[in-house]
Amino acid sequence: MTKARRGIYAAAITPFNKDGSVNVTKLIGYCRHLLGEGGCDGVAPTGTTGEGCSISMRDRLALPSAFAEAGIETDRVIFGTGAPSSGDNVELTRSAVEAGYWNVLVLPPYYYKSPSDDGLFAYYANLVDKIAHDDLRIYLYHFPQMSAVPLSPALVTRLREAFGPIIAGLKDSSGDFEQSRAIVDATGGVAEGFDVYPSSEAMLWDGLSIGTAGIISGSTNAFAARVQTALHAPEGATRDRAMDSVKAARTTATKYPMVAAMKQIEAWRSGDDSWTRQAPPLVPLSDAQCAALKADLEGIGAPVPS
């Protein structure tokens, strides 16, 4: 079994050094926190919230072996390895699988707009062919607002038919529950071994009830423990209250630029201001946004700095 365990994933934020390189030690310590008291079943580093596409190839290639050396469990990590170049995508994926991380989250090539399904199929087929190993597990990454290259249910089905369990699932960052449902309907969802992950924990129960595998979310960087509370609450009023708390936290997070907000919250939690550094073109929250976020966190009963 090489497939990543199902559950609640954080699209982990990435700490940068002053020179723009990744602070690997800090990232690993942070992922340990997420997988422990942070409440996550798994982490998805170098995704959109992790500024993965803004990290240099050099740094991205070095991450998986560092995770392995640190002993981060391989079935609790899904590395983002998408790139506009299929050659770079193969190199990034190879660095992950060689370190034992078989689960990868793969954007479509996102430079050219309106590519054909044949062209997108060729990109993913190239990855399968070049890695050439049955243990590879690819999660397709559907995020039309950011990649501007959507993945249709027809393409997902075609890839699944061509490559079977290697096409392991799909992260649906569209925010559109009907899109997640369409993918589950087209593939059979978890009942057929295809793991769809909506991007918002506000869809947790609705998703699980139709056959999704959990959540991969940006806001679970700060709020995964709440999600676990809701997940393990007895059905009825207790669970409803817990889900209301999850939804309130998610609503708060989406009022701000997500990456900047999660980094600011981590800076407050850890007492380490360097967490607010971002890679261009993203920028930290303004002072006014910080003040508003702090007030919002108080309003939902989240820990805030004194």
Add this chain to the structure above:
Amino acid sequence: MTKARRGIYAAAITPFNKDGSVNVTKLIGYCRHLLGEGGCDGVAPTGTTGEGCSISMRDRLALPSAFAEAGIETDRVIFGTGAPSSGDNVELTRSAVEAGYWNVLVLPPYYYKSPSDDGLFAYYANLVDKIAHDDLRIYLYHFPQMSAVPLSPALVTRLREAFGPIIAGLKDSSGDFEQSRAIVDATGGVAEGFDVYPSSEAMLWDGLSIGTAGIISGSTNAFAARVQTALHAPEGATRDRAMDSVKAARTTATKYPMVAAMKQIEAWRSGDDSWTRQAPPLVPLSDAQCAALKADLEGIGAPVPS
């Protein structure tokens, strides 16, 4: 003088080997053709028509030194070095300048949509700071249809004010002549040392008359010699006829996926079918498109295979 000479540039297409790597020898031979009988004053490799963002970092980094070893004149090349990661952008640019190619065409970071001008400024400022040499010449690459990240005249002006002649010009691939005019108006155009290049040779004379520096175009891969004819024709009926011929060729080219059409035409010209290979997600022309293109080329009096 490190700045690229003004004139007619082709955004050169890129030949790929079967394994997806760049055929460097063939690319250099092809650029020599473009700079000779092909009719180009300069070439812009690894742009959008060159599938630059689809080429692996490894291959992109190796190109400039190969061009230098082949003796391609350094003031006739503008390498595309944009990347979603500012770290990769710096490495690509460094590989160019270390080989003597100081002129680079730089997309904005194109993964995150609707970035702030502060974030875009930070990306270009990082490049200037890291290269740290007065001879660097950056051409901003405005291509909203493809990058989905436009560059505003206000941002261009701000960069120019901050970094002077290092911000050397802008390739305007919007296809919108009024956009080119707005950038010329904001910067002063060639009179102030700022070289705006529209992307279509159909705008040649209109552009030059308002202060652009020439053309960087995809379709000049096939049709630059026509453009030179128009450029050197005596004003009046002769020039008008020559420009009609240029416009007819451009209209033909834009009826097809541009990259695939230019590669098919080069495959016919050179008798080398491997030119039709593309990097995912782009795909070659279909048989029907090839037949239609051949008929169209005959219609405009362009050389076609027998």
